[in-house]
Amino acid sequence: MTEIPIKAEHLTKHFAIKTGFFKTLLSKENPVVHAVDDISFQINGEEIFGLVGESGCGKTTTGKLLLRLLQPTSGRIYFKGKDMTNLTDQEMRKTRQKIQVIFQDPYESLNPRMSVYDIISEPIHVQKAARTLEEVKERVTKVMEDMDLVPPEEFLYRFPHELSGGQRQRVAIARAFILQPEFIVADEPVSMLDASIRSEVAKLILSLVEKFHISFLYITHDIALSRYMCNRIAVMYLGKIVEMGQTDDVIQHPFHPYTEALIAAVPVPDPTVKRTEIVLKGEIPSAVNPPSGCRFHTRCMYAQDICKKEEPKLVDSGKNRYFACYFPLGK
Amino acid sequence: MEILDVENLKMYFLTLRGWVKAVDDVSFTLEKGDTLGLAGESGCGKTSTALCVLRLLPRNGKIFSGKINFEGKDILKLGEKELRREIRWKKISTIFQGAMNALHPTTKVGEQIIESITAHENISKKEAKKRAESLLDLVGIGASRIDRYPHELSGGLKQRVIIAMSLACNPDLVIADEPTTALDVIIEAQVLKVMKDLQHKLNLSMILISHDLSMIAETCNKVAIMYAGKIVEQGDTASLYKEPLHPYTQKLVSAFPSIIGPKTELSSIHGFPPDLLNPPPGCRFHPRCDYAMDVCRKVEPPTVFVGNINHGVACHLISGEKS
Numbered sequence: 257m258t259e260i261p262i263k264a265e266h267l268t269k270h271f272a273i274k275t276g277f278f279k280t281l282l283s284k285e286n287p288v289v290h291a292v293d294d295i296s297f298q299i300n301g302e303e304i305f306g307l308v309g310e311s312g313c314g315k316t317t318t319g320k321l322l323l324r325l326l327q328p329t330s331g332r333i334y335f336k337g338k339d340m341t342n343l344t345d346q347e348m349r350k351t352r353q354k355i356q357v358i359f360q361d362p363y364e365s366l367n368p369r370m371s372v373y374d375i376i377s378e379p380i381h382v383q384k385a386a387r388t389l390e391e392v393k394e395r396v397t398k399v400m401e402d403m404d405l406v407p408p409e410e411f412l413y414r415f416p417h418e419l420s421g422g423q424r425q426r427v428a429i430a431r432a433f434i435l436q437p438e439f440i441v442a443d444e445p446v447s448m449l450d451a452s453i454r455s456e457v458a459k460l461i462l463s464l465v466e467k468f469h470i471s472f473l474y475i476t477h478d479i480a481l482s483r484y485m486c487n488r489i490a491v492m493y494l495g496k497i498v499e500m501g502q503t504d505d506v507i508q509h510p511f512h513p514y515t516e517a518l519i520a521a522v523p524v525p526d527p528t529v530k531r532t533e534i535v536l537k538g539e540i541p542s543a544v545n546p547p548s549g550c551r552f553h554t555r556c557m558y559a560q561d562i563c564k565k566e567e568p569k570l571v572d573s574g575k576n577r578y579f580a581c582y583f584p585l586g587k
Numbered sequence: 588m589e590i591l592d593v594e595n596l597k598m599y600f601l602t603l604r605g606w607v608k609a610v611d612d613v614s615f616t617l618e619k620g621d622t623l624g625l626a627g628e629s630g631c632g633k634t635s636t637a638l639c640v641l642r643l644l645p646r647n648g649k650i651f652s653g654k655i656n657f658e659g660k661d662i663l664k665l666g667e668k669e670l671r672r673e674i675r676w677k678k679i680s681t682i683f684q685g686a687m688n689a690l691h692p693t694t695k696v697g698e699q700i701i702e703s704i705t706a707h708e709n710i711s712k713k714e715a716k717k718r719a720e721s722l723l724d725l726v727g728i729g730a731s732r733i734d735r736y737p738h739e740l741s742g743g744l745k746q747r748v749i750i751a752m753s754l755a756c757n758p759d760l761v762i763a764d765e766p767t768t769a770l771d772v773i774i775e776a777q778v779l780k781v782m783k784d785l786q787h788k789l790n791l792s793m794i795l796i797s798h799d800l801s802m803i804a805e806t807c808n809k810v811a812i813m814y815a816g817k818i819v820e821q822g823d824t825a826s827l828y829k830e831p832l833h834p835y836t837q838k839l840v841s842a843f844p845s846i847i848g849p850k851t852e853l854s855s856i857h858g859f860p861p862d863l864l865n866p867p868p869g870c871r872f873h874p875r876c877d878y879a880m881d882v883c884r885k886v887e888p889p890t891v892f893v894g895n896i897n898h899g900v901a902c903h904l905i906s907g908e909k910s
Contacts, residue, residue: 420859450628450629451628451800452839453859455842455844456855458853459855478844480844518773522846523775523776523802524805524845524847526828527828529848535777
């Protein structure tokens with residue numbers, strides 16, 4: 257059996273809130289934001305794993321934790337079986353060759369004063385991954401061809417402002433792929449792009465994952481697109497994974513009421529379809545004092561007494577399907 | 588009854604490099620009680636078209652020709668004073684893009700609504716406050732929150748305040764420019780529901796500008812698809828989504844992933860929208876079109892109406908077949 261590329265165990269991240277001097281004296285506990293609370297999952301090789309949820313549910317924080325851009329409060333992260341939770345900066349730098357990131361907004365993630373060549377080759381220089389300039393150039397051209405930025409010569413010395421949104425995002429993806437990584441975190445990589453270009457970049461990502469056999473964490477709020485992109489998804493709510501499983505399974509037969517509501521809220525590009533309306537009331541509660549018991553109980557229409565008192569565990573229902581709810585739908 | 592009739596509207600922006608043809612020969616009509624979805628990608632001229640209707644163009648924007656008949660009056664012929672007193676907000680109001688940031692941060696939301704009422708109507712502050720309260724109730728915020736500051740409200744609620752404000756003077760037409768872009772899906776669904784309910788309750792006419800065809804499918808009964816400053820196809824939402832005729836519309840409609848039904852291949856359009864300084868000759872979509880013919884590169888396709896009289900399309904494939 258091969259090693260599991262990425263595994264997170266009981267990952268937790270709390271952010272301390274700065275309070276005044278007197279408040280710290282008076283209160284026993286410092287308030288914290290429960291951004292990510294005890295989540296576990298794994299990403300297999302050549303798989304796109306989606307983290308889906310509304311803003312503030314902790315999906316981006318999870319991505320940053322896996323990149324070790326944030327230090328987890330507790331829990332462990334394993335990369336190919338190796339615990340990388342407590343690696344030193346130097347060791348981490350080596351590991352990062354294999355772990356890359358794609359950000360949401362290609363208008364902000366590219367340095368406007370660097371040419372496309374400089375942007376894409378920067379990781380090579382940082383990691384000292386090539387000996388000669390010819391080698392650098394060769395690798396840059398190669399990766400640009402992989403991204404359909406052809407002919408590469410036409411783009412090499414352009415600056416980001418001379419590129420369209422789709423081309424910029426391709427440059428950002430090229431930068432992530434140049435070191436031949438094994439794991440990529442992409443935070444909403446296509447949400448800033450226009451519809452016609454969005455599906456093109458989405459398809460590019462799909463083909464790249466297949467071609468280079470990498471593991472891919474796809475963070476998104478767009479559950480409709482995740483259906484096309486992801487092999488498995490995990491739905492997050494207030495720092496917790498509420499449901500996880502094969503994408504089609506989860507979308508067609510959601511167990512958790514939150515997943516059901518999330519799916520029902522997505523508009524459908526077909527005016528003739530009439531669907532049952534489930535509009536959740538209110539908004540996500542504050543992550544500083546998350547509700548007791550099931551965190552979703554304040555907005556759940558099936559909530560009963562037990563939901564308010566005890567937190568449901570993420571249970572395995574077979575076939576790689578997990579959910580955290582006392583009264584799963586359709587069961 | 589026709590409430591708005593836009594005819595052959597042309598509006599260009601003057602830049603250092605020349606005239607940008609942002610809105611080029613756009614025509615559409617809106618019946619009372621209709622909701623028209625104006626859809627297209629960024630930079631296709633949908634917001635510019637809306638700004639023309641309100642005559643709120645930036646200084647470098649110039650309307651070259653066309654007519655905008657609103658309730659029988661040509662808006663383009665009105666003076667600035669008349670526009671401000673009679674039309675804007677009173678008859679046509681708007682929900683701007685990024686409306687969440689359109690609220691004044693240090694003024695209570697109630698005050699802001701009252702201000703927009705008293706600025707346009709000659710009524711006492713007390714009456715205006717009463718109306719503001721009922722407006723807040725109407726959009727589901729509750730009159731009790733009239734004394735809140737914007738920062739005390741969440742994004743979805745702020746958006747509703749903006750909607751309440753747009754209804755302050757009982758307008759006949761509301762133009763909503765990307766009213767839900769910054770919101771999460773669940774909050775978006777809440778806000779859209781409020782808007783749909785209001786439409787029924789007040790029999791509002793609306794123009795909804797959005798790049799999201801799924802959202803338009805759920806809220807509008809008419810839709811116009813814009814590409815590079817032109818309307819390429821327009822008609823009833825149902826017939827247009829079921830049977831898109833223009834190659835651009837076909838691609839655009841199937842580029843949106845659906846959460847229900849069978850998983851179909853997502854389409855994409857190679858290339859990118861043209862530079863409107865020098866739009867391509869003939870049909871503006873021809874460099875990206877799979878079916879482009881010689882005539883498409885030379886002659887601009889006229890809009891022809893097919894089958895159902897309201898379904899208009901500007902494509903040589905269709906007009907060629909007809910003649």
